[in-house]
Amino acid sequence: MTLSNRYIIGFSEILALRITCTKCKGSLSVSIDRTSHIPERCQMCQDNQLFQSNGAEHNAVLALMDRLVTLRDSKLTTYQIAFEVDQDGS
Numbered sequence: 001m002t003l004s005n006r007y008i009i010g011f012s013e014i015l016a017l018r019i020t021c022t023k024c025k026g027s028l029s030v031s032i033d034r035t036s037h038i039p040e041r042c043q044m045c046q047d048n049q050l051f052q053s054n055g056a057e058h059n060a061v062l063a064l065m066d067r068l069v070t071l072r073d074s075k076l077t078t079y080q081i082a083f084e085v086d087q088d089g090s
């Protein structure tokens, strides 16, 4: 039997998305409220292209952030919805 610990994360708890450069392992947090922009290049090493402006992944991240804000700010009265994630990320 395999046991795993899981976390339940409500939308009101989500503050930002963490973007980690696979080249230098530097990371930054981008608020889901889009108060800062998503960098096209890693701001730590300046050597790794992270996103292409208006590329599919860039637009998907922006859409995800907008939808998270919509769900966070909605007035759900008949149900609650949350992420369920493994503690160890597997």
Ligand SMILES: [Zn+2]
Residues within 6 Å of the ligand: 021, 022, 023, 024, 025, 026, 042, 043, 044, 045, 046, 047, 048
């Ligand atoms: Zn980097």
